[in-house]
Amino acid sequence: MIRHQSQLLAVAIATAVVLLSSKLDLVTARSQPSASLVGQSALQDMVTSLPSYGQPSTPHFSGYLDASAGCDTKTNGPICQIHYWMALAQSNPMSAPVVLWLNGGPGSSSILGFLSELGPLLINGKGGLMDNPWSWTNAVNVVVIEAPMGVGYSYCTLQTQGKPCQNTDRYTASASRAALVDLFSQKFPELKGNDLYIVGESYAGVYIPTLAKEILDGTDLNLRGVAVGDPCTDNTAQADSMDSLWYANKYGLVDEELYDLLWNQCGARHPNLMTKGGVHSVINNLNEKLRLIAGLDDRDVMARHLYNDVVLNGNAAAFSQLEGSSTSSSLSSECTIAMRKFLASSSKGLFQSWKDLYIDDYSLFAPVSSLEDEQMTAYMSRDDVRKALHVEDAPTTGWPMPDIGFVYFQEYDACNEDPILQTSMIDIYREIVPKLDRTWIYNGDTDPCVSYEGTRLAVKQIQLDEVDGGAYRPWFYNQTKASMKVLEEKAALFGPNLVHQAMGSQFGGEVVDYEEGLSFVTFHGSGHMVPQFRPQAALHFLKHFVDGQILSPLLPKNQTIAEMTDKEFSTAMDEWTETAMGPPFVNAVESKTVDTYGAGKDDTGVFLEFN
Secondary structure: OOHHHHHHHHHHOOOOOHHHHHOOOOOHOOOOHHHHHOOHHHHOOOOOOOOOOOOOOOOOOEEEEEEOOOOHHHOOOEEEEEEEEEEEOOOOOOOEEEEEEEEOOOOOOOOHHHHHOOOOEEEEEOEEEEEEOOOOHHHEEEEEEEEOOOOOOOOHHHHHHHOOOOOOOOOHHHHHHHHHHHHHHHHOHHHHOEEEEEEEOOHHHHHHHHHHHHHHHHHOOOOOEEEEEOOOOOOOOOOHHHEEHEEEEEOOOOOOHHHHHHHHHHHOEEEEEEHHHHHHHHHHHHHHHHHHOOHHHHHHHHHHHHHHHHOOOOHHHHHOOOOOOOOOOOHHHHHHHHHHHHHHHHHHHHHHOOOOOOOOOOOOOOOOOOHHHHHHHHHHHHHHHHHHHHOOOOOOOOOOOOOOEEEEEEOOOOOOOOOOOOOOHHHHHHHHHHHHHHHEEEOOOOOOOHHHHHHHHHHHHHOEEOOOOOOEEEEEEEEEOOHHHHHHHHHHOOOOOOOOHHHEEEEEEEEEHHHHHEEEEEEEOOOOOOHHOOOHHHHHHHHHHHOOOOOOOOOOOEEEEHOOOOHHHHHHHHHHHHHHHHOOOOOOOEOOOHHOOOOOOOOOOOOOEEE
């Protein structure tokens, strides 16, 4: 149904203003003169209230986008509906940039990121909703989509018939492109001219570059840039850094002598499940194989075989082949013992699905807990929540994965054991980077899942020249005071470094800038989901990204550094660091919402917050 969106946005914004200023309920707000300009159908996606919270402080919309123009309708049927959830910016939404956020998987709903990382509302420690002081709606309009079909409340014709939707990397990109065209042509045409950015993490490292290429090649959408976090990028470049044995050695989770034996003499490798397509894909594939076996005893034998072959990467079988070779006859036994000791000291090789996991598989320094995911699943599965989000008729009872399963065929040479295309994201970046204003590829520097070294190497292999002065250098953000209300209410995994003190300018990570707007950025102390683990630094990053501002000043040019005396360089380094830690790179602004947003207080009594 075509929406008259110029009227819809006017009503939405007017409604929010009325609610905030006069505390009138929605019925009264709709009685305002502007509401008479549109019919009820134009407002059908507006989220008037959310269970366990009430009326959102800024307009929210949730409904369906038609992706049939890019969907594999021959396989999935003519119905290709992608669920979206959009929250308008807290100020000037008509001119603010639009950021599409994507989670990965494959099979992870982007609502996971919306409600646990960057959205205006977060799942709190009790399973309800709370305000996010560092929401990205402080700067932009945020929209998330549950893609591809079969994820969350998105669905296809097959799913209405009790069968799983089937997706590929390429059809995911084209279907998401079609959904975005529908978003801006039918739902929000007045936002079509706004700057559009795509940001996301993990397997969105495949989703985002391929979607960007689709948009650039086949639409007139105003795509200005992409920011891709802890991403699946290139199998070869990321092979070692996505190996749990390699990572365990880097962070002291295995004895160095055992590591040397395993890595260099036994030839052991322990790639994490992300390299095999992600935990959802691995579990789905293993279960499909086990379902073909009728007998329980035979199924148990096959399960153990598959565990050794897939999860343990076939190391046991490889060790057994060492017997009788030209190597020592005892090497097989030594390798087996060493491997088992590695598993014992490293939370079973940082195995994501182990019931006794004691090191968080997404963040080395975060507490181990699945409570937030369980609470979000419970919340999103509630009938009243589904009704509030206008997805009550979706043909599924499960969220975020449908009860009938999910089929995904990976094609690219990224986080994929068996690519059918000899194309990685390095190749895609070489095509799209020159067409975009900015391409920022970032990584948490403690991520056990996608360690930064492989991402950094992949960025270098795009083969763009480093900007003179743009070499590896620190960037800073202001670590503001978090209110006691936020600290008491938040989920354990959100912002583990938040404190009830204003710490001022703090080290955010490293950045290196290349030609054509390409940058590589690390987030100090963060794991896989950067906006969740470092929400203040992530908002700072986002503001600089959409504003086109570099994260820290350029260093002196190479020739200048070479010609400096030691004393001159020492002075220059002091001056550069002080510049990088202050305005305009880290700005002080007055804050009127101290208890909510947590600012510091100076000697004059003025509350200060840094961007």
